[in-house]
Amino acid sequence: MTLRFVGMDPNTGGEGSPTVWVEEETADLVLQGEEADELLKALVGETQWVPGYKTGIPPHERVIRIPVRMVPMLREAGDAAERAAQRDVR
Numbered sequence: 001m002t003l004r005f006v007g008m009d010p011n012t013g014g015e016g017s018p019t020v021w022v023e024e025e026t027a028d029l030v031l032q033g034e035e036a037d038e039l040l041k042a043l044v045g046e047t048q049w050v051p052g053y054k055t056g057i058p059p060h061e062r063v064i065r066i067p068v069r070m071v072p073m074l075r076e077a078g079d080a081a082e083r084a085a086q087r088d089v090r
Contacts, residue, residue, distance in 0.1 A: 002023070003022070003030060004023075006073050007070065007072075007073030008020075009070055017032075020032075020074060021077070022080045024084055027081040027082070029074075029077050029078070031064060032064075033066045035065075036065055041063050044063045045057045045063075
């Protein structure tokens with residue numbers, strides 16, 4: 001597994017920073033962020049966002065927060081993931 005570092009939240013002081021990577025072989029985005037508080041988890045878990053889908057957060061998944069100041073890093077990561085996926089298609 002090879003991770004391509006994209007960026008880290010510059011406002012966290014270097015400890016426990018929300019971070020974005022691209023996993024090179026799968027082109028998946030890998031995110032580290034602050035776990036959502038109970039209120040946000042309840043809102044996400046109790047709302048049926050798509051008709052016909054169950055509500056709730058599966059035990060193997062987490063709701064995380066990524067600061068808005070990291071949106072440019074997410075765009076860059078998305079672009080890198082698309083490029084990596086296109087290389088695999090050829």
